[in-house]
Amino acid sequence: MKLFHNAKFYSMRKEGEFFSAVLVNNDKIVETFNKTPELQNVEYIDLQNCFVYPGFIDTHTHSFEGGLYSLGADLEHVSSLNDVFEILSETKPISGKIFAFHFDENKIKEKRFPTNKELDKIFPDLPVILRRVDGHSCVVNSIAVKKIKWEKPLPKFFSGHLNKRWNGIASTWFHQNLSDEAILDIYLKAAEKAIKTGHTTIHTMIGDAHSDLMHYRLIKKNLHRFPVEFILYPQITDIKQALEIGSPRIGGCIVADGSFGSHTAALLQPYKDEPENYGVLYKTDKFWEDFIKEAHLNNLQIAIHCIGDAAISQILKFYEEVQRENPKDLRHEIIHNELCSDKMLDRMQKINISSVMQPMFDRLWAGKNGLYEKVLGKERTLRTNRLASIYQRGILITGGSDWYITDLNALKGINAATKMHNKNERLSSYQAVKLYTSNAAKLSFDENRLGIIEKGYQADFVCLENDIFQIEEINKIKINKVVKKGI
Ligand SMILES: [Zn+2]
Ligand SMILES: [Zn+2]
Known part of the structure; x- marks a missing residue:
């Protein structure tokens, strides 16, 4: 002892x-x-x-991408395309592919993405993927374009930049065809980083809704090998498959909508800087209705990525339906829950929805002249990342980094939660720590084992x-x- x-x-x-x-x-x-x-x-x-x-619990990470990208090129601190090219030229391939991430065209002086031709000059023979900071778009070079199996011809005037479905196909291709050993190595890298930053458990999304389970079985079989405890989310929408692999939950960042940075988050009112644009609901009501009903019936905890208020209200409607007809303690999740009204929060509270929040989003995108103000305007910015409003309603609120989107670092998340730009949404430091400990444990039904x-x-x-x-x-x-x- x-x-x-x-x-x-x-x-x-x-x-x-x-x-x-x-x-x-x-x-x-x-x-x-x-x-x-x-x-x-x-x-x-x-x-x-x-x-x-x-021990801190991060309830939302993409550990595979996080681990993978920590082995690739990090473009977070570049200020010009030249910087990008310099870093890329020193980057070593992983399983014959070049990975670069954290690129934000708004932060460099040229205010644009590099083109496929520019990437070809550095890597004529190796496929390159350069992902935008929010993961919702990317640039690939010509050899990658040749190798990837596209479902339909690429957009006209293609210069390497891909978003929406194209982005999904490209990133999936890059993430596939890695050896088991390389995959385990990548998760080990993620686990080591998690421990170093004070976490003892992290929730991790696996695969993406467009493809298959990817590494779910491999990681599940090897869970004992990692220094951190992984809570796994199969990012699929096939309920039969989730049951077959014995998962208690389904989903993760299976997307109801996109992101604010890419103007694809679905809004009830149009974007301030694009008055015709309401963003995108990626799937129909019918799709979500069937999916949520069947998953709920089969006692699966559901997790869905919802950023804009239109996406949140689309999903909430069906969560309400199943909870009204057949109430269960499944703690269904809305991941991000980034823009929502008081009324929506009241509805979440009534049906015991869990809100998986990323306090660091506020550090990145709120504040004067930040992304939120630019795309949503001042009034709606006040309705983003409503930590205190959620907490006060007694809704289960947990913290996550969405790593690789923000750094895997609970102390940064806790700090951000106490310093929200909107003073009304600030948490006390005690409340903020709960998001990463006792509340986080509840999300995976581990409240009698972890978090205290x-x-x-x-x-x-x-x-x-x-x-x-x-x-x-x-x-x-x-x-x-x-x-x-x-x-
Ligand atoms: Zn997401
Ligand atoms: Zn995510």
């Missing part, structure tokens, strides 16, 4: 509760103490005055240099140690 001591252990069961020492047997907490006890035959582990929280430091719970901790509840710059706190299952 081990006694972790000399630290302040916040239980996260109720506000203000903490312990001074925690006794762990194998992977479980067996006792908590308000004073360090003197015990026989116990290994004492001195945590040197740090602050301990339940208490007798009987799994010994998953993150040990920090400073106290989240006392410090302003939460994102800068140093992580001293992460304990997963007592180790």
